Amino acid sequence: MTAPADHPLVTAVKPLVDAMGAELLDPGQATSEDVVLAWEGADVVAVRLPQLSESLDHILTAMERRYGMPLAELDRKAKQGVVRTLEARGAFAVRHGVETVAGALGVSRFTVYNYLNRDSAARSE
Numbered sequence: 001m002t003a004p005a006d007h008p009l010v011t012a013v014k015p016l017v018d019a020m021g022a023e024l025l026d027p028g029q030a031t032s033e034d035v036v037l038a039w040e041g042a043d044v045v046a047v048r049l050p051q052l053s054e055s056l057d058h059i060l061t062a063m064e065r066r067y068g069m070p071l072a073e074l075d076r077k078a079k080q081g082v083v084r085t086l087e088a089r090g091a092f093a094v095r096h097g098v099e100t101v102a103g104a105l106g107v108s109r110f111t112v113y114n115y116l117n118r119d120s121a122a123r124s125e
Helices: 008-020 052-067 076-088 097-105 109-124
Strands: 023-025 035-039 042-048
Touching: 008 023, 008 035, 008 042, 008 052, 052 076, 052 097, 076 097, 076 109, 097 109
Parallel strands: none
Antiparallel strands: 023 042, 035 042
16 A cells, blocks of 8 residues: 555544455555545545455454454353344344354354344343
């Protein structure tokens, strides 16, 4: 990337870009799918957003770091919390999202659906 790493715009957006698993690029490398960010009328940096499935993998990795262990080693209550968090972040709108999450948690798809249904039932009461 040719945009200066210490440019205020790059400094401001880098934590968000990293959290999303996105990539910073030189604006000249941007495609129509990328988001070009300007500062005072000049293009400074482009952001290449990850594919949704890559975002889910990135989110799962970040959650493992937060818990300090593989998600499959969490207890049932913690796994239910992970599913709630992932649902709020739209993880289950991604193709094969339930399967990906089930694999990361070391549970079956049926168990993930049970966690989701339990939360839906509790909210509707």
